Amino acid sequence: MKKLINAPEDVVAESMAGFAAAHADLVRVVPEPLYVVRRDAPVAGKVGLVSGGGSGHEPLHAGYVGFGMLDAAVPGAVFTSPTPDRILAATQAVDGGAGVLHIVKNYTGDVLNFETAADLAAANGIEVRSVVTDDDVAVKDSLYTAGRRGTGGTVLVERIAGAAAERGDDLAQVAAIAEGVNADARSMGVALTPCIVPHSGEPSFTLAEDEMEFGIGIHGEPGRETLPLEPADRVVDRLLDAILPDLPYERGDRVLLMANGMGGTPLSELYIVYRRAAERLAEEGIEVARSLVGDQITALEMQGCALTLLRLDDERIELWDAPVQTASLRWGR
Amino acid sequence: MKKLINAPEDVVAESMAGFAAAHADLVRVVPEPLYVVRRDAPVAGKVGLVSGGGSGHEPLHAGYVGFGMLDAAVPGAVFTSPTPDRILAATQAVDGGAGVLHIVKNYTGDVLNFETAADLAAANGIEVRSVVTDDDVAVKDSLYTAGRRGTGGTVLVERIAGAAAERGDDLAQVAAIAEGVNADARSMGVALTPCIVPHSGEPSFTLAEDEMEFGIGIHGEPGRETLPLEPADRVVDRLLDAILPDLPYERGDRVLLMANGMGGTPLSELYIVYRRAAERLAEEGIEVARSLVGDQITALEMQGCALTLLRLDDERIELWDAPVQTASLRWGR
Known part of the structure; x- marks a missing residue:
């Protein structure tokens, strides 16, 4: 550890x-x-x-x-x-x-x-x-x-x-x-590596060098399945294949798209993830009206990401844009 | 990779x-x-x-x-x-x-x-x-x-x-x-893990499970020495032992203290680092007038941190506090 x-x-x-x-x-x-x-x-x-x-x-x-x-x-x-x-x-x-x-x-x-x-x-x-x-x-x-x-x-x-x-x-x-x-709102995540709880000192699970845990939880608890690691675009498509039909999000919807890091993934990779997610949503006729990229809700030093979609309306956009002043989100004031 | x-x-x-x-x-x-x-x-x-x-x-x-x-x-x-x-x-x-x-x-x-x-x-x-x-x-x-x-x-x-x-x-x-x-301004960093450049696919250096690279560069290039991994407070003291006498920073100085993550270190650990750095500066009679905690300048997914001190005066504080609106720093507007 x-x-x-x-x-x-x-x-x-x-x-x-x-x-x-x-x-x-x-x-x-x-x-x-x-x-x-x-x-x-x-x-x-x-x-x-x-x-x-x-x-x-x-x-x-x-x-x-x-x-x-x-x-x-x-x-x-x-x-x-x-x-x-x-x-x-x-x-x-x-x-x-x-x-x-x-x-x-x-x-x-x-x-x-x-x-x-x-x-x-x-x-x-x-x-x-x-x-x-x-x-x-x-x-x-x-x-x-x-x-x-x-x-x-x-x-x-x-x-x-x-x-x-x-x-x-x-x-x-x-x-x-x-x-x-x-x-x-709907979310789904994927992990490339486990995390280690300080008290235990042991990884929360094991993954081979060529594997990812799809549908991971934020405590390293099991997801849907362990899959071979794939290119980022394919991973993003898998996440959206799970998220989009669930509400469902539909053509003409406006959404907030959040690409969240799990704690150990560099920001540059989150933008690669965001890129494909935004592209896919455009293909589906869904408008990304607001976005958030970075580590927001993490699992210690886990490598991985999660996508969250939220359907927006005018009121939610107005509230999202209103001034906020916290350690990790701040704008407009 | x-x-x-x-x-x-x-x-x-x-x-x-x-x-x-x-x-x-x-x-x-x-x-x-x-x-x-x-x-x-x-x-x-x-x-x-x-x-x-x-x-x-x-x-x-x-x-x-x-x-x-x-x-x-x-x-x-x-x-x-x-x-x-x-x-x-x-x-x-x-x-x-x-x-x-x-x-x-x-x-x-x-x-x-x-x-x-x-x-x-x-x-x-x-x-x-x-x-x-x-x-x-x-x-x-x-x-x-x-x-x-x-x-x-x-x-x-x-x-x-x-x-x-x-x-x-x-x-x-x-x-x-x-x-x-x-x-x-003076800085110094430490790495707990190497990073992997995508093109090479190989770690930039090797460290044993109980080692850290002290004085690491932001490309994973060698630092001053490889040392046994120590508790965070001791690591912070080592970093400040190198930084403080270099300018030197002196009793009565006002400084900006930045605790920077190298990309793969969780924010919670950066606050543990920040805590000891602020405590140590108080012991030295140096006032932390402004601070910044988080990933600002990273080395891909490297685990580790760096401290930066900047001596402040009224003008620098005024400029620091002025409105800024970028993807990763924003306040006051």
Whole structure:
């Protein structure tokens, strides 16, 4: 295991300490119980957005805390859900009197712990709504989840719902926008290499030098099948063959196309992937109206990529384009 | 070799085609001869900034083309300098009548080809000044260079000189600011794994499972020495032990601290690195006034990191904070 870390048990706390030091203009990091909160939280009268989950997917979620996106992120241990007390503390910290939306990726531990935290928050007089993201078309039920997994679509939910909260939408409206984005987003990924959880020190799975894992999960959990490694264009076509018919996306649709890196893949390769995806969508008569290329939701140092499509309408485009000021997404302000 | 590519000879052209498609709001990519230019170039009356060099260091340089930074970037083949005709074409494309600054990393091929292009541009009536960056303290003279290598400081030169050009400084002023930033910047890096150039298919060097290459170059060329892999904090201290006395940086200095990923290292590890670097600088009485964490200048999928320090003054801070709108750095507009 080759990593730039100290003791494996200190990885999350030290990484968050560095994050706090680097982005003191945007966030505060509360060390105990650990969560990251927007610097000016709570914002009076604004719906608060809280997400979280196991660490190892950076920049998700801490990198998306700030103006126009999340109010707080709760990082668990690597690939391990945060406990309800921490989610509750973050929920209380961002409650500006307009209620709080929990954005939860569909993994069993996250769903349970966020539910418990929501119940505790309600008992403390905070109105909480939850949206569970499940955009990954690869598998239904898996090692970590019942139903589909939440992956790249989560980033888009956080951004678009975050913009809606920022413009003053109420909790029901923000929740409806989040649900809508999740319903119209689909993702699928592929891995060329496994990742190594610091505590275990062992690769999450094995792949031969000429193999890829198609439909990979963000914890290195199995995908649909192990296939021979192919040229990038063929890999992209396989991903879109799975994604496009699932909603389905249709001729005339406008979409946001996200080419996401899994953590260990160079940006130059993501643009090669993006190129073919955009070309294929043009062939299908689907218009790429917005795009995002880079590492957004990762699996430690895994090499690989995932594509996410989100169907857009005028309102979603307006919300996407609205100012955002976080460590990992920022524009227009 | 596991990469998300098609034919190795198409890597740069396809990656740039994807870049063009993803960022059509910011840039145009001219395919023949290949260069990337700010969408609104040439900007009349503004000094034009051109950089470039071998590909494989993304987001450098194409990711920094846009408002407040570079006017054009000229990507060569992977780890291979672009030819003078392409540098000339980019120089002509950004000439708004106020002259052009070439920002050149100190590698033999780049220096020669940019010099030739500058001569050709002068013969065509364009005033060109050049700044050669050489911020890497690791080695003097190496496989690719006479003198020190240009690495992370280049990003800071591009940003700060770019802001100076945007506010209307003339060519001599922009060149002086660029020279000053390079003179006050120092970098050093470490690799945990080699990288693989697509054409060769072979790792650039070998490291045992318990070794790191200390003082690595951005092409995988040798550093100072191969050492046993150590905890991140110790690695950071070693890097700063090399960087700090070199300028030297002194008690009371304000600096920009950049923790740069080499392409295959997860963001979470860069924050662990940043944490110790910031802590160490505080111990030394040096104030971190600005920071940048992430992949800025990479070596394909290499795992590792580099630290860059730049001494700041009020003017450099003002220029750093000024609006920038590129694919990989954007804020304030």
